Amino acid sequence: MLTLYEYTQQPRFWVARDEHGYWLVPARDNGWQERSPFVGHVTALREVADLGGIDLGIPADGFTETLQQLPGLSLSNELGEQAFVTAQGAQVVSWKTADGKERMYLSAATGGMTASDMSVPAAAIRAGIPVCFPQFSDRGTIVKHGFVRNMPWTLAEGRTPAAVTMFIDDDAMTRAIWPHAFHAEVGVTLEPGRLIVSLSALNRSDQPWQFTAALHTYLRVDDVRQASLEGLQQVRYQDATAANVVVLQEDPAVRIGAELDRVYMSPPKKLMLLENGVPSLQIEQEGFADTVVWNPGPLKAAALSDFPDEGWLHMLCVEAACVIEPVVLQPGQGWTGRQLLSVPVA
Numbered sequence: 001m002l003t004l005y006e007y008t009q010q011p012r013f014w015v016a017r018d019e020h021g022y023w024l025v026p027a028r029d030n031g032w033q034e035r036s037p038f039v040g041h042v043t044a045l046r047e048v049a050d051l052g053g054i055d056l057g058i059p060a061d062g063f064t065e066t067l068q069q070l071p072g073l074s075l076s077n078e079l080g081e082q083a084f085v086t087a088q089g090a091q092v093v094s095w096k097t098a099d100g101k102e103r104m105y106l107s108a109a110t111g112g113m114t115a116s117d118m119s120v121p122a123a124a125i126r127a128g129i130p131v132c133f134p135q136f137s138d139r140g141t142i143v144k145h146g147f148v149r150n151m152p153w154t155l156a157e158g159r160t161p162a163a164v165t166m167f168i169d170d171d172a173m174t175r176a177i178w179p180h181a182f183h184a185e186v187g188v189t190l191e192p193g194r195l196i197v198s199l200s201a202l203n204r205s206d207q208p209w210q211f212t213a214a215l216h217t218y219l220r221v222d223d224v225r226q227a228s229l230e231g232l233q234q235v236r237y238q239d240a241t242a243a244n245v246v247v248l249q250e251d252p253a254v255r256i257g258a259e260l261d262r263v264y265m266s267p268p269k270k271l272m273l274l275e276n277g278v279p280s281l282q283i284e285q286e287g288f289a290d291t292v293v294w295n296p297g298p299l300k301a302a303a304l305s306d307f308p309d310e311g312w313l314h315m316l317c318v319e320a321a322c323v324i325e326p327v328v329l330q331p332g333q334g335w336t337g338r339q340l341l342s343v344p345v346a
């Protein structure tokens with residue numbers, strides 16, 4: 001069976017997957033309305049090749065499980081803690097700690113590549129830890145939050161039950177969007193009581209290039225109105241809801257009652273999420289210079305098609321990010337940043 005997924009808008013490509021692997025297929029149409037004839041036309045890999053399809057070299061059998069129809073793989077550790085990482089975007093979409101709590105928010109209405117439903121496009125997955133690279137948000141000229149969150153990643157050798165590395169390299173499609181040779185890796189490690197996610201980028205070209213990035217973590221909370229984020233007092237932030245005006249955080253805690261969209265500049269490396277006044281999760285970052293805190297609030301949530309209206313009550317994005325100063329990589333140079341999420345020790 002051949003499954004097609006929407007891939008990118010300009011130029012328009014499809015990702016196709018069959019039992020042999022993933023293929024990149026140039027789309028001949030320019031809109032959704034022509035999608036069905038196109039799907040009907042491509043019924044075999046030979047036809048994909050005839051259309052100029054490119055074998056992406058990704059074994060289809062690396063991601064043998066699904067969660068909410070999203071293909072991926074699960075990790076588990078000796079405490080019975082579990083995580084699920086999707087093939088699309090190398091995205092952690094679930095992390096269950098030993099206390100039985102789900103720590104990642106997963107929108108019930110999210111899109112994304114599905115194993116069984118060809119009608120669902122590879123929109124970004126609104127869940128867990130989307131990887132934004134090589135651009136954060138709309139602060140640049142390419143697609144919002146970059147393109148790697150919409151793409152299938154490849155499993156690296158040597159995965160263990162509790163750790164996996166995935167990577168993505170530039171190809172003709174990525175260079176058409178962003179003309180640079182790169183290698184990016186995401187590492188996910190499930191330590192007891194702790195999830196560590198790393199993002200690495202390597203400049204594979206002979207010219208310097210720069211990027212902004214984020215691990216756009218959607219933390220799950222019971223009721224965000226009863227949650228608070230501590231550790232950002234006296235840190236300046238750009239307020240993205242007010243034309244990025246710079247404000248000093250005076251309150252000891254960040255609280256949510258409506259839309260909040262802030263880039264905290266040079267924050268401390270350790271923050272604490274509290275629920276009902278009780279420490280719930282320690283959030284650390286390394287290598288990333290900024291921290292983004294985002295919640296759409298009720299009005300924006302209602303306007304997001306891939307997000308339940310009440311979804312804003314159950315999530316808080318605390319993102320390890322490089323936003324204010326792009327990271328510049330010389331030819332051959334690499335960069336790594338990490339976010340570490342830990343259950344507080346009682």
Ligand SMILES: O=P(O)(O)OC[C@H]1O[C@H](O)[C@H](O)[C@@H](O)[C@@H]1O
Pocket residue numbers: 124137144145216240261262292293294317
């Ligand atoms: O809806 P998305 O493209 O996933 O972006 C979701 C959000 O990401 C970041 O947190 C930005 O600061 C927000 O401005 C943006 O709305």
